[in-house]
Amino acid sequence: MNDSAVGTSSKEASKQALPRLADVAAHAGVSSKTVSRVVNNEANVRPQVRAQVLRSVAALGYRPNAAARALVTQRTHQIGLVATASSLYGPTAGLFSLEQAAWKAGYGLTLTTVREASEAQLEEAIHYLMVRGVEGVIVSGVAGILHLETSALAEMPLVSTSPITTESVKHVLVDSDQVAGTRAAVRHLYDSGHRRIAHLAGPLSWDSAARRRDGWLLELEDLGLHPGPLLVGDWSPKSGYEAALTLDPTTATAIVVANDHMAMGAIRAFTEQGLHIPDDMSVAGFDDVPEAAYQMVPLTTVRQNFSSVAERSVRELIHLIEGRAAEKTSIHLPTELIVRASTAPCLGNPR
């Protein structure tokens, strides 16, 4: 076996010049097509030939060229992710699960971000990914109800967390069941005797914020209760703190907060005002961030299973990419109420 064999046939010396299929073929004494067969694990190659090719591949350190392969097969095995550029826990938590799920399915993940969730930015992001050759797109943690109608997008498989209106049939929504989540929180507070239940919502331009508020509203209605005060924050602990400061404590005995970080800010604000949590005010969060259980007052919250959402998103997207029609266009995964110490039975008399 010759020892210096990498590179193009004739001349070539210093440049690294990655080995190509032809180099492996020459080294193994077969045609490049046969090497291609081995590399792609196709049938109908004699075992000993396959072994020899494999040896040459290892000897030369051959790695297939993705661009060349993509060019001829018209497949890139890349999926694109559009995320909002924020380090909010929610959008972030599913990210690595997304990558792992894609990886298991043989797809790579190209990431891009939008600063705000406008139609224009989203379309730009998707175009950016299309130029990059992705075969499908996941839109995660983007705010509102977006309408996309560029015809080029209509053929692009799309899975999103927010309802996006498209002309495409290749579009599925996968998310936690936000409505059921806040409904469960409200019901829990009701069962503990609370009758005046406030809500601290996320920015209502976000669909998930609006849906959590809807759950609060719907459950109150079913229970025959008038809604308590509605406050609005921006998901940040700071906004939770500031919003809670504006709440008149006589108007509510409990509050359902749209995420854990705002709930932490709110608890801080209530405490500063001399309210005791949970005796004077019950507080429920949403997300179950890792530190929720280890707060000074461990937080009652609605746990989202971000990795399930991520895995399901990838699964549905790959179905779309492979041409299988979606069974449902909208999938809501269950949430779980985790009762800890920030909620307690209502001490006052239920009105």
Added chain:
Amino acid sequence: MNDSAVGTSSKEASKQALPRLADVAAHAGVSSKTVSRVVNNEANVRPQVRAQVLRSVAALGYRPNAAARALVTQRTHQIGLVATASSLYGPTAGLFSLEQAAWKAGYGLTLTTVREASEAQLEEAIHYLMVRGVEGVIVSGVAGILHLETSALAEMPLVSTSPITTESVKHVLVDSDQVAGTRAAVRHLYDSGHRRIAHLAGPLSWDSAARRRDGWLLELEDLGLHPGPLLVGDWSPKSGYEAALTLDPTTATAIVVANDHMAMGAIRAFTEQGLHIPDDMSVAGFDDVPEAAYQMVPLTTVRQNFSSVAERSVRELIHLIEGRAAEKTSIHLPTELIVRASTAPCLGNPR
């Protein structure tokens, strides 16, 4: 202007068949090379020809094929990111800044994760990215001191947060100055009268955990103090809680914790044991997560500027990709001590 013009010259009907350069060329009545010039914004094209081509590009909705372009230019303008698959705040926080910085520089970001930070997994991840055609790799939030010696990797530009030993000169380390961070926290406690200062470290297989511990040790040494107890957690609030439970409160009046989430768990544990924060025990964290300021006891902490680290990482990587030699092989960005309410002057008599 004709209205139905997309597709290959002769036959073709139903299939979408994205327009190619040649289609645009035919539509505009020029050669495909001229279209290429316009699309790539090269000089020496008559303004009116350029305008006509641009009109045809828009009319057909042409988008260049990245694979074909990459094949001929040998450039993919993709960079790869290797991250550990955890939703730790630190590794996650810089992610979007990384993407934005790459985007501004004209590069795409391909993400991959490793479950644990072994040499084998890292090499596999980098190979995965190489097959995907990335021109450089950023390794973020990966634990220990890794040694890579595969010759193929030696040519791959690499920026990492942890010290990775390679034979490559194309390798730069960019990170927050961890040592200075904990030194500042220790110094702050010393200045408040504390003389017995404990440390709750992250998993010491992580280089950043080890360096934070070193900062604690070094500053104590400079101050002529004996180190207080050393506890070890795994970055999670839970581990902080459990570790703090094992601390004998008579052996320390203050503790420097290696991240905010463990600090939260520790505060919870101290409180359960009847210790008052900060009067009975001062606690300092690390990271400045958004909710740190809004805890029941707002957390004194060391703020890392994750977006600076991310931007600098991308900048250095692109320098390496473009062949400029690195000026420094190791860059430490400053941290900032944020004093809040979880640390206070020592009440007991300084030994």
Added chain:
DNA sequence: TCGCTTACTGACAGCGCTGTCAACCACGTG
């Protein structure tokens, strides 16, 4: 007027790979 420079344009090859198809070989089988 010629020669020379400059601005612009297009023909053509080929990046590294895979799909198609024909060729080949070793087996039975009629």
Added chain:
DNA sequence: CACGTGGTTGACAGCGCTGTCAGTAAGCGA
């Protein structure tokens, strides 16, 4: 012994784009 038959292999074209280089037209000074 001629003839399939199925397993195995390689020649060749071409995916969509860009680099090279030659060619054409226009401008300009002598």
